[in-house]
Amino acid sequence: MHTDEASLIERSRRGDLDAFNALVLAYQGPVYSVCLRMLGSPQPAEDATQETFIAAFRAVSRFRRGSLRAWLFRIAANVCYDELRRRRSRPQVPLDAPAGEQRPAAEPASPDEPPEERAERQELARCLEQGLASLPADQRLAVILRDVQGLAYEEVAEATGASLGTVKSRISRGRAALRDFLLARGELLPSRFRPSSEGP
């Protein structure tokens, strides 16, 4: 853990709101990103992110060791699961737009990137977001934490409350489902990866 972060955590544990807000600013992007991809649209993601940091401030006095970001992702995941459960129990409430339609916006264009490549990359990103949205929540969370946020398997286990074996399984199945999703949509993976030469 970074020394500055450790110091901020220690001050936060003593009730120092400025220190805690420094941690909020450091982690609000990743937390919002996870919430957005778990919930599919901006407003619920904002609400979940805010709720995450409120809950974290309430509980930070009990945080002593381990990965802070995994701990924050764990709280965010719980908030998102609660929201998903609410949606299932109240189907009359309009759900978010169809998967992928309100997904994270594309990054700004790079001046050096040819327009065709940029369009192709954006199309791949859009399709990946749709594919992520189509995964079961547990697999989606594991893949987001591992591949998008770059957590180690142990951190993913910490953030999801699952065993390492379960994490491996969810990442494996999630990636395989995403791969199938991309292949089913044709041109998004290089042709050499297409299933025409699939083995046994």
Add this chain to the structure above:
Amino acid sequence: MFSFNAHGRIRDQLSAYIDGELEAAAAGRLEAHLAGCEGCRLELEQLRATAASLRDLPEVQAPRSFALSPERAAGRRPRAGATAPLALGMRLAAAGVAVALAAVLVVDLGGLAGDGGSGTTRETASDQERQFTAPTDAAAPDAEGAPTPATGGAPTAAESDTGMPEQPDEVQPPAESTGDGGIDALAAAEIALGVTFGLLVLGGLGLAIAGRKT
């Protein structure tokens, strides 16, 4: 010639292999299989490309600051004296005043001099306060950075380090909750406290009116 099951086992391990999460012996067996199996090699490359594409997804920026204001932070901290003391106090006062006004109207119109403010009412208020201050921070993992396992996210017997049998993997919310029930209970306790407070005020007003009439 490999059996279908052999291919299945190998393919289940490809993701962990890509991430260097496979034990040395299992990695050795997998590599030996890959050397003679074009289909599994293709699958490995597809999964690698998928993971790489995910890593390249554009970074999402927070749309605004989520820093907590002192009010918000204080209002949500149980140790700061119940939950949201200022807002709660104002709502309690409003509820109490509303009930008291209604009661005064009734007393005044009916010419009754109630003898409220009984000990039973006070005990009820005390009970409500104890209920109200119950902690509601169930969303946060337990202490020491070691969150408790969640029911839905807990490992299942069908999943293991090596074998990954198929099983439904629907949304499995964890046991921990953000305290929705707590919020509902809070609202109920708040209303009950308001009503009780109102009754206490009513009792006092009733006694005052009775004293004035005599």
